[in-house]
Amino acid sequence: MRSIRRRLVVTLLAGSALLVFAAGLSLGGLVARRLRQEFDRALLAKARALVTLTVQHRGEVEIDFADEFMPEFEAPERPEYFQLWLAGGPTLERSRSLGARDLPRSADLASAPRFRDLRLPDGRPGRLVEVAFVPQVEDDEEWPETAFDPAAPPPRLRSAVLAVARGREDLDGLIRSLYAAGAASAALLVAGLALLVHFAVRGGLAPLAAVGRQVQALDADRLDGRIAVEPPTRELLPVIEQLNALLGRLQSAFERERRFAGDVAHELRTPVAELRSLAEVGRRWPEDREAVEGFFADVAAIARQMEGIVTTLLALARCEAGLERPVPSRFALPELVEETWAPLAAEAAGKDVRLALETAPGAAVVCDREKLGLVLGNLLANAVAYSPPGSTVACTARGEDGWLEITVANPAPHLGAADLPHLFERFWRKDPARSNGQHAGLGLALARSFAALLGLDLTANLTPDQRLELRLTAKETS
Amino acid sequence: MKLLVVEDSERLRRSLGQGLRRAGFAVDLTADGEEGLAFAEVNDYDVIVLDLMLPKLDGLSVLRRLRLQGRKTHVLILSAKDQVEDRIRGLELGADDYLIKPFSFEELCARVRALVRRRYESKDPVLRIADLEIDTARHQASRGGLPLSLTPTEYSLLHLLALRRGRVLSRDQILDHLYDSAADVSSNVVEVLVYSLRKKLQPAGAPPLIVTRRGRGYLIEAP
Numbered sequence: 001m002r003s004i005r006r007r008l009v010v011t012l013l014a015g016s017a018l019l020v021f022a023a024g025l026s027l028g029g030l031v032a033r034r035l036r037q038e039f040d041r042a043l044l045a046k047a048r049a050l051v052t053l054t055v056q057h058r059g060e061v062e063i064d065f066a067d068e069f070m071p072e073f074e075a076p077e078r079p080e081y082f083q084l085w086l087a088g089g090p091t092l093e094r095s096r097s098l099g100a101r102d103l104p105r106s107a108d109l110a111s112a113p114r115f116r117d118l119r120l121p122d123g124r125p126g127r128l129v130e131v132a133f134v135p136q137v138e139d140d141e142e143w144p145e146t147a148f149d150p151a152a153p154p155p156r157l158r159s160a161v162l163a164v165a166r167g168r169e170d171l172d173g174l175i176r177s178l179y180a181a182g183a184a185s186a187a188l189l190v191a192g193l194a195l196l197v198h199f200a201v202r203g204g205l206a207p208l209a210a211v212g213r214q215v216q217a218l219d220a221d222r223l224d225g226r227i228a229v230e231p232p233t234r235e236l237l238p239v240i241e242q243l244n245a246l247l248g249r250l251q252s253a254f255e256r257e258r259r260f261a262g263d264v265a266h267e268l269r270t271p272v273a274e275l276r277s278l279a280e281v282g283r284r285w286p287e288d289r290e291a292v293e294g295f296f297a298d299v300a301a302i303a304r305q306m307e308g309i310v311t312t313l314l315a316l317a318r319c320e321a322g323l324e325r326p327v328p329s330r331f332a333l334p335e336l337v338e339e340t341w342a343p344l345a346a347e348a349a350g351k352d353v354r355l356a357l358e359t360a361p362g363a364a365v366v367c368d369r370e371k372l373g374l375v376l377g378n379l380l381a382n383a384v385a386y387s388p389p390g391s392t393v394a395c396t397a398r399g400e401d402g403w404l405e406i407t408v409a410n411p412a413p414h415l416g417a418a419d420l421p422h423l424f425e426r427f428w429r430k431d432p433a434r435s436n437g438q439h440a441g442l443g444l445a446l447a448r449s450f451a452a453l454l455g456l457d458l459t460a461n462l463t464p465d466q467r468l469e470l471r472l473t474a475k476e477t478s
Numbered sequence: 479m480k481l482l483v484v485e486d487s488e489r490l491r492r493s494l495g496q497g498l499r500r501a502g503f504a505v506d507l508t509a510d511g512e513e514g515l516a517f518a519e520v521n522d523y524d525v526i527v528l529d530l531m532l533p534k535l536d537g538l539s540v541l542r543r544l545r546l547q548g549r550k551t552h553v554l555i556l557s558a559k560d561q562v563e564d565r566i567r568g569l570e571l572g573a574d575d576y577l578i579k580p581f582s583f584e585e586l587c588a589r590v591r592a593l594v595r596r597r598y599e600s601k602d603p604v605l606r607i608a609d610l611e612i613d614t615a616r617h618q619a620s621r622g623g624l625p626l627s628l629t630p631t632e633y634s635l636l637h638l639l640a641l642r643r644g645r646v647l648s649r650d651q652i653l654d655h656l657y658d659s660a661a662d663v664s665s666n667v668v669e670v671l672v673y674s675l676r677k678k679l680q681p682a683g684a685p686p687l688i689v690t691r692r693g694r695g696y697l698i699e700a701p
Contacts, residue, residue: 265560
């Protein structure tokens with residue numbers, strides 16, 4: 001598995017080590033080159049000093065060299081060497097340190113000094129500079145001015161070649177020490193960097209690790225916690241915010257599902273308890289015919305109630321799963337309202353609840369007639385069920401191509417503003433006792449789901465005169 | 479024995495009332511918490527069967543108020559709330575038992591009887607007084623080993639007198655425990671009932687079991 005920490009450590013460490021060694025090598029190379037240049041410059045300076053001591057006089061070349069001024073050429077240990085030749089000619093002079101031996105000599109002459117590495121006569125590694133030059137002509141006081149004859153040919157000048165060599169073991173040793181010190185410093189630096197990278201990466205990734213631990217501790221039973229890193233880390237902030245938002249949604253979904261499961265269980269427990277009690281009491285005392293017959297009627301009512309719950313839940317599930325599709329058609333809105341009210345009229349009359357219907361005659365809309373009827377039916381049924389006896393349910397329905405607006409309003413003396421957000425929740429009822437078993441609290445939830453499917457907006461409002469107003473609106477009908 | 483059933487489901491309330499009465503209990507029924515509390519405050523019930531989610535006043539509030547008033551009536555909570563926390567809360571507020579819906583009617587009867595026994599500090603389901611035996615689980619009584627043929631109300635009276643042996647029960651106390659509060663009974667129903675029970679209990683020559691304390695009531699003497 002990939003590891004961010006390992007990757008960071010390896011990359012930073014390898015990169016740092018590479019950079020340190022490259023920088024060390026470059027620096028070492030530069031210093032070594034400068035040291036060699038200085039060495040060559042010193043060697044050349046010594047050669048030029050010897051050149052200044054070389055003169056020619058009447059075609060004869062000689063060097064005015066004294067060992068005592070330059071004792072390095074006769075030192076018994078680690079001596080230096082020089083040799084002077086006439087250009088293309090024999091040796092004129094050589095250092096005492098050379099004895100009878102010769103320094104290497106180029107076959108041709110060059111105007112610029114030539115440097116080369118060589119093995120010195122005493123076996124040490126060395127460096128040699130070879131200079132070709134014309135020795136200066138020495139003034140001769142014994143050469144009278146009168147002797148000068150302009151017509152006479154000029155005197156012939158001789159060229160000479162000088163080679164100076166010295167051991168370079170000190171230079172090599174210095175360069176080796178320089179590289180060794182550089183390598184040791186680089187190794188120490190890399191070790192230090194390794195520690196630094198380790199702690200920096202660990203410290204830098206600590207907030208990430210903290211987030212990881214907190215995420216790991218999450219489970220379905222502990223979704224109320226939120227991810228937090230102290231102090232806040234800018235880079236992690238978007239991740240943490242998204243995670244917390246996701247957790248919030250997940251928690252809501254879990255709670256909704258738990259509540260839903262609990263509500264379904266509770267909703268079914270009571271009718272099942274009724275069924276079981278009726279069955280057991282009826283079976284134990286079957287001789288009480290009148291009671292047993294009453295029990296059968298109760299059983300049928302319970303079956304209808306449970307069927308209603310299951311049917312509504314299935315419709316909700318189908319709608320929310322996207323299995324329902326609107327089938328639009330053009331139809332008259334007033335007719336739909338009247339058709340929807342018809343099955344509720346008897347119940348409303350029983351409670352002395354009146355419908356005040358206000359529609360625009362001939363108003364026609366394009367929508368899924370069946371599903372809009374289902375939504376409207378639930379709104380009206382809710383209004384009838386919870387209206388006090390003797391009250392009026394007001395329904396206004398207007399619409400034409402492209403928009404519709406339906407409002408159902410009824411007195412709701414016991415409803416408060418705090419109840420409005422819960423109105424469309426599944427199984428929510430103002431009275432948690434659920435005494436009559438006729439209303440499971442699914443009607444408005446179903447209405448809102450189908451309204452959304454139809455592209456309609458279903459809202460609830462409590463008017464100042466304590467009437468619940470459910471409004472179904474859409475600018476564009478589906 | 480007299481019970482109060484506070485249950486908002488009409489169908490469940492009806493079947494429970496029917497079954498418990500047939501099982502020999504006098505049963506008062508009510509659908510909401512306020513009325514249930516009012517019933518419990520004016521009647522001496524042996525057991526209250528109490529739903530939790532009730533209109534007007536929820537079951538836990540009813541229970542809390544009863545206990546605040548110092549009433550020791552045994553309360554059995556009958557609820558669809560099945561979570562451990564719900565049960566703990568109910569029991570900690572002073573309920574004596576908790577039964578989750580759906581439930582077995584037989585189990586409910588058994589638990590109610592157990593609470594009745596607990597009220598009268600009797601652990602044995604078989605009550606014995608001299609040669610009289612009352613099997614409270616089977617609702618049967620026998621004397622001298624011979625089974626007695628008693629009506630449910632006669633059995634209830636015998637059971638009540640046996641549970642309170644040695645103590646005089648007034649006519650009103652007997653009425654309270656044997657009949658629903660709404661029952662329309664004639665003024666001499668207790669006397670008629672005692673007379674008929676004595677006849678069935680009293681074989682020729684046997685000593686009388688139920689004693690009349692004139693002006694006070696009836697009792698079964700403690701052995």
